[in-house]
Amino acid sequence: MTAETPGKDNKDRANGLGIFSTINPTRLILWLVAITIVSFVIGFSILFLAGGMSGSPGEPVIAFKQSAISNTTAFPLDGASAGNILLTFGPGKLEVSGGASDDTLMEATVYAGSSGWDPEVSTSTVGQVKTISITDKGHHSKEFFAVDAKRQWKIHLNEQVPIGLDVTIGVGDSRLDLGNLNLTTLNVNAGVGESEIDLGGYHGGRFDAVITSGVGDLKIRVPSSSNTRITTSNGLGDIDAKGFRSDNGAYVTPGYDSTKPVNEIQIMHKVGSVTLEAV
Numbered sequence: 001m002t003a004e005t006p007g008k009d010n011k012d013r014a015n016g017l018g019i020f021s022t023i024n025p026t027r028l029i030l031w032l033v034a035i036t037i038v039s040f041v042i043g044f045s046i047l048f049l050a051g052g053m054s055g056s057p058g059e060p061v062i063a064f065k066q067s068a069i070s071n072t073t074a075f076p077l078d079g080a081s082a083g084n085i086l087l088t089f090g091p092g093k094l095e096v097s098g099g100a101s102d103d104t105l106m107e108a109t110v111y112a113g114s115s116g117w118d119p120e121v122s123t124s125t126v127g128q129v130k131t132i133s134i135t136d137k138g139h140h141s142k143e144f145f146a147v148d149a150k151r152q153w154k155i156h157l158n159e160q161v162p163i164g165l166d167v168t169i170g171v172g173d174s175r176l177d178l179g180n181l182n183l184t185t186l187n188v189n190a191g192v193g194e195s196e197i198d199l200g201g202y203h204g205g206r207f208d209a210v211i212t213s214g215v216g217d218l219k220i221r222v223p224s225s226s227n228t229r230i231t232t233s234n235g236l237g238d239i240d241a242k243g244f245r246s247d248n249g250a251y252v253t254p255g256y257d258s259t260k261p262v263n264e265i266q267i268m269h270k271v272g273s274v275t276l277e278a279v
Contacts (some may be wrong), residue, residue: 073104074124077161080130082184084164085157090136091171092151098180099156105163106132111152119153157181162205169193179223183207192216200279202226205262215271224278226264228253235270243278251279 008202013188056158061120073101077083088096100107110119120135121267152170157163167239171192178186178197180206189212196219197211219235221227230251234241244251256262267274 025128033062034063044054058108059080072107072109072276073121074101074104075108075132077103077105077129077158078130079128080105080125080161081128082130082162082164083158084129084131084166086131086156086166087134087153087155087168088133088135089167089169089172089174090151091259092153093172094153094155094167094169094174094175094230096155096157096167096175097177098159100158102158103128105158105161107156108134109154111154116234138255162206169195178202183209185209186211188212190214190216190218191245195219197221199223199226207263209263209265211267211269213264213269213272217275218267218269219277220265220267221277221279222253222263225255226263227256228265229256229258230265230276232267232269232274234267234274235271237269237271239274239276241276243274251276 010245028152085106087096120137122130122133135151136151157165159180160182162182162184165178165181165183166185166187167174168189169191173189174190176188176195176197178199179201181202183202184205184207186197186207186209188195188210192215194216195211195213198221200221202222202223211218220230222230229247230241230244231249232251241251243254245254245256246252247256
């Protein structure tokens with residue numbers, strides 16, 4: 001058995017330390033931070049997928065605190081001849097359509113995974129105009145990481161009375177089937193997600209619309225027989241206009257006549273494709 005010489009032992013230790021001395025401390029810190037971030041993302045993704053697969057087919061229905069009706073909250077006209085509807089929705093899926101009864105301005109069903117996520121509701125009437133505001137306060141809840149909570153609103157509106165509709169949705173998909181409504185104004189502000197606005201078959205009064213969309217695909221349908229003019233301001237993404245003709249930088253329906261009442265639709269879209277259809 002041979003003994004190690006002191007010189008050789010010191011040389012080996014020096015070589016070992018030399019390996020670490022060649023590593024840039026700043027680069028090492030950046031690598032550790034990157035590994036930490038990637039580990040968090042992978043862990044959160046696994047949590048998200050596990051939560052998404054654990055939900056049951058039928059999600060619980062949370063009734064509004066302002067109403068004793070268990071599943072769907074109905075808002076009667078109460079003598080009003082027109083309405084304003086303001087919907088502020090956080091993450092999830094939003095569906096808006098006609099179908100409310102003749103004496104009701106709006107019927108709303110809310111699906112949620114937490115009783116703390118039922119929306120705030122306020123109503124007011126000025127003259128013959130009734131205003132209903134529904135605001136999602138779930139994103140302020142402490143259950144921020146309750147990723148298995150399915151959230152969905154289904155809103156049915158009166159098809160006869162003139163309605164001004166204002167919709168804000170944060171993160172999620174929205175589908176607005178508005179062809180059976182009688183609109184006066186339409187404002188849609190969508191953050192992240194796919195949005196579809198279907199005005200096919202619309203036979204209500206003239207309206208102005210402003211559609212703002214952040215990230216995601218946007219699809220809008222209007223009747224080819226309507227007198228509609230659409231202007232667009234698009235960021236990253238293509239615009240596909242089917243059934244329209246060009247008119248001074250705008251898209252207009254085939255029978256467009258500027259001397260008659262015009263449905264003006266203004267689109268401001270940042271990222272994603274825009275599909276326009278005259279049907």
